[in-house]
Amino acid sequence: MEYGIVLPSGLTKGNIEFYKKQGYLIAPDLLGPRDIQALKKEAVEIFKGNRGHVDGMTDVEGLPDDEVLKKYVAVHFPHKLSSVIQGYLSHPFVVDILSGIVGPNVKCMQSMLFVKGPGKAGQAWHQDEFYIPTRDRSLVGAWIAIDDATIGNGCLWIIPGSQKTGVLFRRVPSDSGEYADVDTVDVSTYPKEMHLPVEVKSGSVIFFNGYTLHSSLRNKTADCFRMALVNHYMSAESLLPWDQDGKLPPTEDLRDILMVAGTDPYSWKGITDLNKPYLRPEVLKIKTT
DSSP states (O other), X not given: OGGGBOOTTOOOHHHHHHHHHHSEEXXXXXXXXXXXXXXXHHHHXXXXXXXXXXXXXXXXXXXXXXXXXXXXXXXXXXXXXXXXXXXXXXXXXXXXXXXXXXXXXXXXEEXXXXXXXXXXXXXXXXXXXXHSOOXXXXXXXXXXXXXXXXXXXXXXXXXXXXXXXXXXXXXXXXXXXXXXXXXXXXXXXXXXXXXXXXXXXXXXXXXEETTSOEEEOOOOOSSOOOOEEEEEEEETTSXXXXXXTTTSOOOSSOOOOEEEESOOTTGXXXXXXXXXOEEOOXXXXXXXX
């Protein structure tokens, strides 16, 4: 996996070729301890409601920080609440790698702040392209490990090379106690030995293609969180027909975006502010289309 690791010296041609073939890259220690401390502090402020109210938040006044975090799974679009989080969407070290694997013009359309406290369920096998329809294969998730991610606390699992077909795989019902979902991608065509656990240290960033199959298991620890900030990016040349499963008006090109690199070829369309932060539920319902 030599070329799957981005060294401090920067992205190489070997890294880019590895990403094209395997559908992921790992950048160990891309962010430093100060970055991680800032993200942890901001996460607590968000879930305490100090960065703005999100429907479903409960009264946590007087609770220790860990007890506050245990009440939640994740918040979507935290960058709409926090300038600190928004700053990490365009962190120069992250953007440098994105520019190499996506292209010179990159836009961000989503952020998610996962808490995943002790005992919390994981997410079943899926492809991000199923939820965020770009169709040009440029969709990339940048998974920033705020805590160490281990098999025990529910790290990311990936099936390398699964993005090559460029198709969305069939989903089937799931009753696994590991997942929050009630359905999963059928991964039976991929032998178990191809399922790769991606254990990383705090500050590391995992980049993966929108068609790459990935999942996570339940956090089986008694006292460890597995916090992560996950941001999604794509080529700014491509349109984004994403209506958030009907939450937003139908659109051929959602303009609720943040440019993080290069220029916006559709700048004449302007920028909108449509997506609102929301809490992820404990159980994820079936999405059929």
